[in-house]
Amino acid sequence: MQYRRFLELDGRHPWAEVIxxxxxxxxxxxxxxxxxxxxxxxxxxxxxxxxxxxxxRLTAALxxxxxxxxxxxxxxxxxxxxxxxxxxxxxxxHTYMATRxxxxxxxxxxxxxxxxxxxxxxxxxxxxxxxxxxxxxxxGATRLSPATAITGRFYRTGDDREAYACGRADLLxxxxxxxxxxxxxxxxxxxxxxLAIIAFSDGTAIxxxxxxxxxRPAHLFRLLKQNRIAELRAALxxxxxxxxxxxxxxxxxxxRYQVFLRQAAHDxxxxxxxxxxxxxxxxxxxxxxxxxxxxxxxxxxxxxxxxLYHHEYRYxxxxxxxxxxxxxxxxxxxxxxxxxxLADAAAAGRxxxxxxxxxxxxxxxxxxxxxRAMDAFxxxxxxxxxVQCRLIMQDRVLRxxxxxxxxxxxxFERVHSRKGLYRxxxxxxxxxxxxxxxxxxxxxxxxxxxxxxxxPARFIDIMKSQYAGPEEVLMTSARRRRIGExxxxxxxxxxxxxxxxxxxxxxxxxxxxxxxxxxxxxxxVTGDAVIHASEKLVSxxxxxxxxxxxxxxxxxxxxxxxxxxxVRMGPQDLAIKGATPRRLLRAxxxxxxxxxxxx
Numbered sequence: 001m002q003y004r005r006f007l008e009l010d011g012r013h014p015w016a017e018v019i020x021x022x023x024x025x026x027x028x029x030x031x032x033x034x035x036x037x038x039x040x041x042x043x044x045x046x047x048x049x050x051x052x053x054x055x056x057r058l059t060a061a062l063x064x065x066x067x068x069x070x071x072x073x074x075x076x077x078x079x080x081x082x083x084x085x086x087x088x089x090x091x092x093x094h095t096y097m098a099t100r101x102x103x104x105x106x107x108x109x110x111x112x113x114x115x116x117x118x119x120x121x122x123x124x125x126x127x128x129x130x131x132x133x134x135x136x137x138x139x140g141a142t143r144l145s146p147a148t149a150i151t152g153r154f155y156r157t158g159d160d161r162e163a164y165a166c167g168r169a170d171l172l173x174x175x176x177x178x179x180x181x182x183x184x185x186x187x188x189x190x191x192x193x194x195l196a197i198i199a200f201s202d203g204t205a206i207x208x209x210x211x212x213x214x215x216r217p218a219h220l221f222r223l224l225k226q227n228r229i230a231e232l233r234a235a236l237x238x239x240x241x242x243x244x245x246x247x248x249x250x251x252x253x254x255x256r257y258q259v260f261l262r263q264a265a266h267d268x269x270x271x272x273x274x275x276x277x278x279x280x281x282x283x284x285x286x287x288x289x290x291x292x293x294x295x296x297x298x299x300x301x302x303x304x305x306x307x308l309y310h311h312e313y314r315y316x317x318x319x320x321x322x323x324x325x326x327x328x329x330x331x332x333x334x335x336x337x338x339x340x341x342l343a344d345a346a347a348a349g350r351x352x353x354x355x356x357x358x359x360x361x362x363x364x365x366x367x368x369x370x371x372r373a374m375d376a377f378x379x380x381x382x383x384x385x386x387v388q389c390r391l392i393m394q395d396r397v398l399r400x401x402x403x404x405x406x407x408x409x410x411x412f413e414r415v416h417s418r419k420g421l422y423r424x425x426x427x428x429x430x431x432x433x434x435x436x437x438x439x440x441x442x443x444x445x446x447x448x449x450x451x452x453x454x455x456p457a458r459f460i461d462i463m464k465s466q467y468a469g470p471e472e473v474l475m476t477s478a479r480r481r482r483i484g485e486x487x488x489x490x491x492x493x494x495x496x497x498x499x500x501x502x503x504x505x506x507x508x509x510x511x512x513x514x515x516x517x518x519x520x521x522x523x524x525v526t527g528d529a530v531i532h533a534s535e536k537l538v539s540x541x542x543x544x545x546x547x548x549x550x551x552x553x554x555x556x557x558x559x560x561x562x563x564x565x566x567v568r569m570g571p572q573d574l575a576i577k578g579a580t581p582r583r584l585l586r587a588x589x590x591x592x593x594x595x596x597x598x599x
Contacts, residue, residue, distance in 0.1 A: 003065035023097030048127030095110035101218035111222030117145030141167025176302035217288025271295030273373035304527030383512030431467035446511035
């Protein structure tokens with residue numbers, strides 16, 4: 001039977017067998033009227049849903065298989081109480097679980113009533129590259145939503161009068177998540193990925209998401225908070241087995257909980273460093289809700305990529321304000337501290353107070369790995385290739401120079417406008433004044449042309465953002481000293497790398513210039529740009545074929561892959577045809593350019 005692997009995604013998942021109350025089980029019914037708005041062929045092939053040779057065309061048979069598997073709506077407590085009648089033919093044979101996990105939005109902080117408020121897990125598949133978990137967002141209001149916990153009421157799916165009660169997802173949000181998650185993935189940022197978007201005539205959608213392991217720290221923290229040590233141990237063993245089965249961790253080498261803790265510390269240190277280096281806001285917090293167990297980005301409702309280091313931005317989540325981008329390292333460290341408590345409880349059979357782990361050696365390892373990752377990311381942004389980056393990171397003297405360059409750049413990144421904090425649509429922010437990516441892009445070419453330091457006034461002029469007023473970028477003696485020191489250290493590092501490789505400085509600079517022109521590309525996507533581009537894609541999609549939509553998704557994402565090692569993939573027949581879609585794509589790309597400095 002064609003597309004038979006879709007039939008395996010019937011709600012059954014091994015996580016439900018590990019923990020007795022892993023989730024709330026719901027009977028599901030077919031939700032009619034959906035159409036496949038987007039399908040990630042590349043991901044579907046990785047998972048094993050479709051054959052490797054399958055053409056990237058959304059045929060009628062494939063659309064039918066996608067809708068059959070994912071066009072679902074749960075029959076919830078409100079439906080049952082009000083006697084909803086569903087034809088037997090529309091009911092699915094197996095139940096689907098909304099998983100339980102800790103959430104700081106809930107009034108209770110122990111995870112008794114929290115978890116997936118509008119999502120279900122569809123199941124898991126074993127493909128040629130490992131085991132994949134699949135979940136869907138927008139499938140109906142569950143009893144685990146903050147709205148039910150706060151008001152004590154069950155809600156009809158689609159009721160949007162109360163925050164977090166609707167149970168459905170917006171098509172626009174799904175498109176934003178699909179674009180940004182694919183951009184992150186292709187740029188080497190760990191993330192869940194969007195497999196499909198099913199659109200409905202009322203502007204809502206079901207977004208299907210996939211990852212090799214969809215467990216969040218919050219899934220385990222719930223058990224830790226409730227002091228359920230036996231279940232916690234079973235959950236941790238499940239997670240470790242999954243990571244080993246997927247080839248993410250070694251199958252041997254040390255006691256398994258120690259291996260887990262060290263791996264988690266390194267994963268979260270690197271994730272926090274990547275977020276800070278690339279200006280990614282994903283709201284890390286103590287509950288471990290908004291990331292996966294390996295630090296991968298999850299749930300794009302509040303995820304943003306900033307154009308500048310807008311370190312004062314906070315997301316307004318109605319009941320509370322989020323952390324800032326600069327606070328995410330501290331939150332990641334706290335999560336690792338909680339992992340230390342968790343691993344100790346699993347091994348010893350009892351839970352010790354979290355404060356006793358404030359000086360745990362794993363936290364020093366976290367700090368060291370965070371600093372190492374920050375230095376490595378800067379070496380890459382400077383334009384050094386992977387071989388040169390390894391050379392720098394393995395040499396104590398060169399590594400020290402990278403760290404000093406990073407500290408100088410951070411002084412410029414942190415300068416924000418005198419305007420101070422102000423409201424934006426989804427929170428508060430203060431405008432950053434300098435774009436260090438711009439100076440990193442221009443410096444190698446300058447040294448190739450002039451073989452002398454750039455004038456400090458020119459240096460500032462290149463770095464200043466659109467938010468900077470003339471009085472805010474005046475040349476002070478402190479700025480002049482920092483610019484001079486940065487350039488001396490920058491050129492010394494180039495000379496040291498060239499010497500160690502037996503090359504001329506100009507050869508290394510020319511290579512850096514080519515790389516950094518892409519890595520620090522002027523047109524770099526931000527959260528604002530993704531929203532505007534997605535709005536255009538949603539509003540213009542009515543007249544486009546499925547093939548054209550697929551091509552537009554692919555082309556927009558490929559324009560934002562800033563890795564020199566990336567090779568553009570995809571058949572030539574995906575080229576965008578027609579004046580109207582090409583015009584729309586150009587408008588989407590203009591959004592990227594015009595909103596490059598925003599949030």
